[in-house]
Amino acid sequence: MAAKLSQGVMAPGFLPEARRAIAQPDVVWIHVPQLEAAALVHLATRIRKPCVVTCHTDVVLPPGAKNQAISALLRRTHRFALARADAVVSYTQSYADASPMLVGRRDRLRVIAPPVEVVLPSEATSRDWRAATGTGDRKIIGICARLAPEKGFE
Secondary structure, three states: OOEEEOOEEEOOOHHHHHHHHHOOOOOEEEEEOOOOHHHHHHHHHHOOOOEEEEEOOOOOOOOOHHHHHHHHHHHHHHHHHHHHOOEEEEOOHHHHHHOHHHOOOOOOEEEOOOOOOOOOOOHHHHHHHHHHHOOOOOOOOOOOOOOOHHHOOO
């Protein structure tokens, strides 16, 4: 049974299953933020599997003792994972330059943009959508993201 800790999910069976799964691939690719990152890197390096860690975001939680404890735990587990990873990936150079988590990782850091194919709508589709939604000629900004207070969308 999984338990939720702030925005993260803790699944008791995850690490035993990961231990079995890590033996199969040639490379272990870990994504952070993830509470289990340090344990996963440790498991992989024990059996001499190369590790790549992709950093998606720095965790910034609202004020409060519980959130600060979670933040401290995540910083610690991520630092451990990043220090032992064979390669570290960021999606953008600007994130790599600004992230406190990536300071001191330049020797193993690679910027790899995610493969996203942007398909623009036809003029007819755009015109029909604007008519159906009543947006007229106003500028429209779209977003595909997890809407969360720390992202500043309010």
